[in-house]
Amino acid sequence: MTTSVELQHYVSGTWFQGDGGIITSVNPARPDETVAHGLQAGPADVERAVASADAAKHGWARTPAHERGAVLPRSAVILEQYSQVWGLELAREEGKTLAEGQGEVLRAAQIFRYYGNNGDREADAVYSSPRRREKIFVIRKALGVVGVVTPFNFPIAIPAWKIAPALTYGNAVVWKPASTVPLLAMRLTQALEEAGLPDGVLNLLIGPGSIGTALVEHPAVDGLSFTGSTGVGRTLAAAAARHGVPIQAEMGGKNAAIVLADADLELATEQVILGAFRSSGQKCTATSRLIVADTVADDFLAGLAAKAQFLIVGDPADPSTEMGPLVSGPARTSILRGMDAALNQGAGLLAGGFPYEDTARAAGYFVAPTILELREATHADVWRDELFGPVLSVRRAASTTVAFDLANDSEFGLSAALFTQDVTLALEGMDELDVGILHVNSESAGADPHVPFGGAKKSGYGPKEQGQSAKEFYTHTTTVYLQGGRRSSLRGAGA
Numbered sequence: 001m002t003t004s005v006e007l008q009h010y011v012s013g014t015w016f017q018g019d020g021g022i023i024t025s026v027n028p029a030r031p032d033e034t035v036a037h038g039l040q041a042g043p044a045d046v047e048r049a050v051a052s053a054d055a056a057k058h059g060w061a062r063t064p065a066h067e068r069g070a071v072l073p074r075s076a077v078i079l080e081q082y083s084q085v086w087g088l089e090l091a092r093e094e095g096k097t098l099a100e101g102q103g104e105v106l107r108a109a110q111i112f113r114y115y116g117n118n119g120d121r122e123a124d125a126v127y128s129s130p131r132r133r134e135k136i137f138v139i140r141k142a143l144g145v146v147g148v149v150t151p152f153n154f155p156i157a158i159p160a161w162k163i164a165p166a167l168t169y170g171n172a173v174v175w176k177p178a179s180t181v182p183l184l185a186m187r188l189t190q191a192l193e194e195a196g197l198p199d200g201v202l203n204l205l206i207g208p209g210s211i212g213t214a215l216v217e218h219p220a221v222d223g224l225s226f227t228g229s230t231g232v233g234r235t236l237a238a239a240a241a242r243h244g245v246p247i248q249a250e251m252g253g254k255n256a257a258i259v260l261a262d263a264d265l266e267l268a269t270e271q272v273i274l275g276a277f278r279s280s281g282q283k284c285t286a287t288s289r290l291i292v293a294d295t296v297a298d299d300f301l302a303g304l305a306a307k308a309q310f311l312i313v314g315d316p317a318d319p320s321t322e323m324g325p326l327v328s329g330p331a332r333t334s335i336l337r338g339m340d341a342a343l344n345q346g347a348g349l350l351a352g353g354f355p356y357e358d359t360a361r362a363a364g365y366f367v368a369p370t371i372l373e374l375r376e377a378t379h380a381d382v383w384r385d386e387l388f389g390p391v392l393s394v395r396r397a398a399s400t401t402v403a404f405d406l407a408n409d410s411e412f413g414l415s416a417a418l419f420t421q422d423v424t425l426a427l428e429g430m431d432e433l434d435v436g437i438l439h440v441n442s443e444s445a446g447a448d449p450h451v452p453f454g455g456a457k458k459s460g461y462g463p464k465e466q467g468q469s470a471k472e473f474y475t476h477t478t479t480v481y482l483q484g485g486r487r488s489s490l491r492g493a494g495a
């Protein structure tokens with residue numbers, strides 16, 4: 001139906017074809033439809049991209065912050081202009097719904113606008129000194145060349161929230177996006193190019209995961225920002241430690257929604273459905289565990305299961321679709337395997353639990369929205385392991401304390417959603433729930449650009465992202481003790 005776009009890499013302001021292995025990005029709803037195709041970048045391209053960023057970094061860091069920032073709102077205008085077209089491409093390439101795809105392009109624009117105004121914000125700090133006629137300044141400087149490695153699930157928003165602060169704080173970037181979503185990476189790069197970003201300041205390489213390792217191990221790379229799986233994040237963090245390179249890694253989540261007995265159950269049902277099944281559950285902030293007060297559990301779970309069963313699952317490009325496919329065949333296989341394991345370990349099936357077999361969906365990577373209740377099966381792996389799909393595991397809690405303990409029963413601590421109308425319980429939840437992001441009466445996913453994003457416990461490593469936190473990663477500080485000479489004082493003789 002639509003033609004496949006030819007993939008290209010971008011180094012030193014020039015687009016070029018790779019000479020590595022073949023790369024094709026397909027529509028996960030119809031895998032015989034190719035969305036984009038080309039050749040991967042190879043090791044020589046990594047060298048060129050890092051050299052290009054290295055050559056550009058000094059000039060960019062010395063460009064006034066307002067001038068650097070000004071590129072971003074110009075790119076935001078381009079993203080807004082193309083949000084319909086690129087949002088459709090995103091839905092075709094990643095599998096989230098059209099509304100989510102178009103919303104994500106606009107979200108990238110919003111992130112660019114936020115960081116575009118960075119020059120207007122407080123930057124450096126001044127401290128008083130214990131000595132006379134001295135001031136102490138803490139000034140911020142760019143790291144230099146940063147590697148950015150991004151996941152498939154937010155093909156444009158996550159890159160935007162890493163690249164925008166990297167650029168606005170004066171870094172040059174080499175970016176390796178997930179190879180399942182290379183087309184959207186080209187689109188974001190085009191928006192920055194058209195907005196006048198100087199050559200070499202952003203370089204894009206499409207290719208295998210080994211590029212991420214090559215970046216973190218490269219002597220000219222000064223930092224790496226990563227979002228993706230826990231396994232890859234820890235490997236990169238270990239390599240970063242070996243090379244003394246700062247890293248920011250956003251990794252797993254096993255986020256709980258906690259529905260207390262006094263909750264607005266209608267609101268909780270709607271929000272748990274969104275948290276668990278939007279983007280087919282492929283968000284690190286998705287709700288994958290549900291803890292519900294046992295006094296309301298029967299009714300709540302019956303209503304939730306009915307809603308899950310009636311979600312419209314189909315082609316993401318169809319505006320009536322509420323949930324699309326998973327991103328790839330291997331992703332579908334691993335979700336189906338996880339569900340089977342849970343059922344074998346004694347979980348009860350409240351909704352879903354199957355791939356689709358009708359002609360419209362059998363070839364695509366679809367899995368039904370699934371709810372599993374772990375009544376006796378409290379040790380099922382699905383309670384602990386991140387599946388990254390539309391699978392919600394449920395446990396009942398006899399009290400609020402038990403509910404909070406169950407929510408904290410995870411090595412991860414990215415986000416949580418607490419449903420209660422009792423302010424005392426909400427305040428208790430703020431203290432007790434060990435997470436980086438807590439939503440009270442809204443779904444566990446979602447993040448605004450002006451506030452910190454990131455997890456507690458093993459969900460994140462290194463400084464948080466977004467808002468004012470981003471500068472903790474993308475800059476280092478120089479503490480300056482500034483004194484005048486001995487020559488004169490205003491009140492001294494001859495002054």
Ligand code: UN1
Binds near residue numbers: 151153283284444
């Ligand atoms: C969101 O909740 O809208 O990889 C964003 C992820 C997160 C981003 C979540 N880093 O899913």
